[in-house]
Amino acid sequence: MSAPLGKDLLGLEHLSAGQITLILDTAEPLREISERAIKKVPTLRGATVVNLFFEASTRTRISFEFAEKRLSADTVNVATAASSVTKGETLVDTAKNLEAMRIDMVVIRHGSSGAARFLAERIESNVINAGDGTHEHPTQGLLDLLTLRQRFGTLEGKRVCIVGDVLHSRVARSNIWGLTKLGAEVAVCGPRSLLPSAIADFGVQVFDRVEQAIEWADALNVLRLQLERMTAGYIPSLREYNRVFGVTRERLDRAPRDLLIMHPGPMNRGVEIDSEVADGPHSVILDQVTNGVAVRMAVLYLLAGNAPALAEAAKGGNR
């Protein structure tokens, strides 16, 4: 019998609903560990995990680092310059070096879509995608799902709208896959210049105005708008973006029901989301952060230690 998740976690697109549920169900009891005085269990003792971050990211890296340390793994952080051209060593050589050092697990964040898969195909170690280009950010998607599930009980039939720059967002893609597989109704909302032209093929609704999204949704996942989008000509200004698409107190006051507000962080207060909303009673943004560590612990736990042949020998009940 092979491991339930396979060797790597590269994205949510090709996971089954059962596999996603397994990760969430595993993350739930792991939350408690972060509440203990001694925030550590010996599960991954002796395992070596490398956090290979080609893109700067404090929050995701710290979250992974806590998850690894709370499972007693040995962690090494490698932060390198963005592209293989500037850093001088190809991703192929990086992979070979990691393999030669017998690293057990690699958590990789990279600016190129497909980079996590590229690495996973070349090394035996487990590879966890912490964000590859604009492709997927599976642990973020999972922690978003866990947060919603905690509040709603189930995702079946729940209406979740992703607001913002879906075109460039790996968080949006992972969320769309995860939510759809768990039975939620998914919509996106943003200027058309920031939505993929093939968005209809994803089976999601599209709202051109955020008022419509607020009218419809049970929860909003508000994406960060990056300054580069303005300089690259996708939208005229951040000011206009806030005035037309900003999730503000005034807009939420007109909502027919209490919406949950989510944001993957870091927030541009006053651009895509107002402080009143981010810090308000319906915001679950901090829950997302707490769940992030638990979800990452669950993923590390489920991926680590694949040795099916030995498993057979150990069978026979061990009490």
Next chain:
Amino acid sequence: MTESRDILLRGGRLLDPSTALDGVGDLLVRDGKVEALGGTLAAPDGAQVIDCAGQVVAPGFIDVHCHLREPGREDVETILTGARAAAAGGFTAVCAMPNTDPVTDNQAAVGFVLKQGRAAGAARVYPIGAISIGQKGERLAEFGEMVHAGAVAVSDDGRPVVSAHLMRTALEYARTFGIPVADHCEEPTLAAAGDMNEGYVSARLGLKGIPAEAEEIMAIRDILLARRTGGHVHLCHMSTKGSVELIRWGKEHGIAVTAEACPHHLSLTEAEVEGYNTNAKMNPPLRSAADVEAMQQAVKDGTIDVIATDHAPHHSDDKQREFGDAPNGIVGLETALAVNVTWLVKSGIMSLGTLVERMSCAPARLFGLPGGTLRRGAVADITVFDPSLAWTVDPGAFLSKGRNTPYGGRLLHGRVGCTLVDGRVVHTRMG
């Protein structure tokens, strides 16, 4: 000067659309020319007899678009290895694009390519000169000098001619020399940083897409400029349904536009990119199923005049990179025949005769090159091939230095038996 041996090609299916010839018979080659053909011919004394039973004997294929990388990237391909790979693919002649390093934009560079081609002694190599100095898109290169030195066309391929004014001037200026101006149709701001066709697949994979309109906008621009100037514009590697419709419109209006398509755009879709396969990355990219279908029909009905390979070898190190960083291009000389036979002929879309017309007769005619016919007295550039022979593509066995193909491991139909250039066998797999 050594006398070359007579060669008798015995019992093959003689297939020459230029003379509406299609029937089993013999063909005698003497002094580099087609001496006699049809029926049963007696073998002259000392003649080499090649048994072509079960094979097709056709005018040699001509590839009007390939990249031989020399000068500049001899590590990836040389004119020698490229010419040999061409011969292995049944090509008796290829036209080498000028985006080398340095760019082939003057008579000396053109002369160099010709010289290397002659020395290779395999397929003929005709240089294509650059449209602009350094292919920078600013000043015209010396078309006259380059043609005098042996260039058969001009192109800035690798890049589009961004300036409509430059394209217009090139078309007008080329009229003096009677050569086609070949354009790589890509609107740069729409296509910028794109890695594959824009669509659902690119959205799922998180890769920036190149919309079909990037090609179509330049195609119609070039067609309109050809109308204005009376020049001959040749549109390189067309790939979309929309482009086909525009070319058809142009031809219906009597405009001198010709177009080429590559075997990969006639067989594979954007789905090949799944898994971030860099051997499916080229420019223009693999498109949708609807585009492939429209392209296949266009080759059949002649809207697309010729099939060219856009053979673009790359070092495996360069292709073994994150998708976004990998260079565009795949090799094609040694798989073109098989891909075309498998997807166009075997599938029932068109006849073998039409395929030979698109791969041999039309390229010769449109670019004013010798060959493309088996009529008596024509130069003996001949391809003998078995259209039903099944074989598995093994990139490791390519004569080209490039291994970057999406067809590796596939079972295809159609293989070259032997290739004759100027009446000499330059490649053979036959005993």
Next chain:
Amino acid sequence: MSTAPTIVLNARALERTVARMADEIVEQADGTESLVLVGIQRRGVQLAERVAKVIAAREQVTVPRGALDITLYRDDLQTVGPRPIVGKTDIPCAIDGKTVCIVDDVLYTGRTIRAALDELADFGRPARIMLAVLVDRGGRELPIHADVVGRTVDVPRGGRVDVGVVEIDGCDEVTLVLAGEAT
């Protein structure tokens, strides 16, 4: 030759055994003053619940109960292929200085209890840790012993003891399954 599993304890017998275990626990702990019951996931939790109910009836005292899932402390995680499901751990009060009684359904190799001891150590430092098990089937691989035993069962090679509780399995029953028998 019997082919059906043998029932070692039926529902009524199980109830009596649990009642006696509760008395022994209180006796060995010298009262309920600083007693904390910690059930091992999964069925140990239900058994701890029942012990607490008996103690409440007898002593009119509600003894604090916790649940301990030891999956993350297992010593065989590297060899067991598919990852075992992790259950809930909930220790609701401080255990420093307390008498903690671990409650489990079956004591066999002792590895589960070893894991439980390691995990409890991460929660605090009890004054004393006791072990109460419903079934002791022998076969220890570590020097672990139970202070309170419901029933000692001799299990032939290849066999096992199944404990069923109504909350999970639909009925209260302890059965002995021999090698080759259908369940």
